[in-house]
Amino acid sequence: MRIERIEIRYTKMELVTSFETSMGVETHEHHIHVRVDGEGVTGWGECVVEDIPLYSSETVDTAWHVLRDCLVPAVLGRTIGRVDEAVALWARFRGHRMAKAGLESALWDALAKAKGVSLSKFLGGIRDRVPVGVSVGLQASPEALVKKVAGHLAEGYHRIKIKIAPGRDVALVKALRKEFPVLLLQVDANSAYELGDAAVFKAMDDDNLLLIEQPLSYEDIYDHSKLQKELKTPICLDESIHSLADARAAVELQSCRVINIKPGRVGGFSESKKIHDFCASVGVPVWHGGMLESGIGRAGNVALASLSNFTLPGDISASRRYYKQDIVEPEFVIDRDSMMAVPTGPGIGVEVQMDRLERVTVRKQEFRA
Numbered sequence: 547m548r549i550e551r552i553e554i555r556y557t558k559m560e561l562v563t564s565f566e567t568s569m570g571v572e573t574h575e576h577h578i579h580v581r582v583d584g585e586g587v588t589g590w591g592e593c594v595v596e597d598i599p600l601y602s603s604e605t606v607d608t609a610w611h612v613l614r615d616c617l618v619p620a621v622l623g624r625t626i627g628r629v630d631e632a633v634a635l636w637a638r639f640r641g642h643r644m645a646k647a648g649l650e651s652a653l654w655d656a657l658a659k660a661k662g663v664s665l666s667k668f669l670g671g672i673r674d675r676v677p678v679g680v681s682v683g684l685q686a687s688p689e690a691l692v693k694k695v696a697g698h699l700a701e702g703y704h705r706i707k708i709k710i711a712p713g714r715d716v717a718l719v720k721a722l723r724k725e726f727p728v729l730l731l732q733v734d735a736n737s738a739y740e741l742g743d744a745a746v747f748k749a750m751d752d753d754n755l756l757l758i759e760q761p762l763s764y765e766d767i768y769d770h771s772k773l774q775k776e777l778k779t780p781i782c783l784d785e786s787i788h789s790l791a792d793a794r795a796a797v798e799l800q801s802c803r804v805i806n807i808k809p810g811r812v813g814g815f816s817e818s819k820k821i822h823d824f825c826a827s828v829g830v831p832v833w834h835g836g837m838l839e840s841g842i843g844r845a846g847n848v849a850l851a852s853l854s855n856f857t858l859p860g861d862i863s864a865s866r867r868y869y870k871q872d873i874v875e876p877e878f879v880i881d882r883d884s885m886m887a888v889p890t891g892p893g894i895g896v897e898v899q900m901d902r903l904e905r906v907t908v909r910k911q912e913f914r915a
């Protein structure tokens with residue numbers, strides 16, 4: 547397919563409820579939506595940056611720069627038959643994985659649509675629905691958290707992840723366990739602790755957690771191997787895994803027993819598939835993380851999560867858990883088994899609502915071959 551036109555938009559979408567983590571409080575999502583056109587086909591992708599570098603060092607402005615000055619020029623006007631060819635064209639640019647993943651996802655959608663197959667099939671997915679859960683931000687008190695979680699259980703979610711932070715950790719787990727003894731529960735620290743804090747995790751080691759996500763520093767692999775030795779509960783790495791090489795190092799050092807895959811964090815679906823396949827080959831389960839995406843990014847996440855080794859429930863909740871009104875139709879919902887249907891139409895399988903997209907667009911730029 548000849549890449550004739552690329553458009554990038556900085557979008558700002560208001561969250562239904564603010565989301566507090568050990569990194570800070572978010573009230574809006576600041577992402578870049580990418581549109582690729584060629585030979586009568588339109589592909590959509592989402593770049594999951596934030597306005598400031600909290601979760602990742604990338605931001606809207608760094609991704610905008612790298613898209614405009616490096617990635618778009620690498621592919622514009624070229625004929626791309628397979629996504630691998632585009633990845634090879636920008637491989638010399640180091641880092642900036644969220645920027646790469648944003649454009650890559652639009653190319654995956656466009657090429658799947660050109661072939662007339664769903665993105666799930668195109669990526670090698672095998673499921674028609676995927677297990678999902680909900681990621682709950684820090685709440686004002688343990689009581690407020692219990693109430694919030696009860697609400698999500700009533701909505702149908704079977705797996706709950708809670709955010710923890712120093713001083714807001716063990717008591718939250720104990721409060722939930724008292725109220726919900728058999729709930730599928732996991733915690734996410736977003737890198738807020740040090741190895742010297744091992745006692746915090748030992749104090750929750752008998753609480754039957756599915757996993758403890760990213761307890762230590764955001765680029766660490768070595769200290770996590772020391773912490774994992776002290777715990778029965780599996781550690782799951784999120785922030786520290788940027789590539790297949792990182793996944794190999796983490797598995798070989800026994801730094802974790804589970805890996806969270808987010809395409810934005812690892813540079814796209816191509817690298818995600820490599821990590822998925824490697825983990826499958828060594829018996830390490832993976833699950834799909836989330837970055838509070840709009841329906842465009844969510845559609846890609848659901849498609850990727852339909853691959854065989856995504857065995858644990860993903861952070862892929864219904865559109866309404868994030869936004870009053872999503873920018874795609876149909877919106878994403880969950881069924882009574884806490885599962886989400888994988889779209890079956892060509893590409894991402896959902897329709898972008900241009901009027902709604904325009905309303906959330908802060909600025910846009912187009913590039914023509």
Ligand code: OSB
Pocket residue numbers: 601680681734736784835836837838839861862863
């Ligand atoms: O660590 O998984 C994380 C959101 C933004 C940044 C980092 C994370 C998260 C979430 C939200 O936990 C998951 C979702 O999209 O529902």
Ligand code: MG
Pocket residue numbers: 734736759760784785806835
């Ligand atoms: Mg995480």
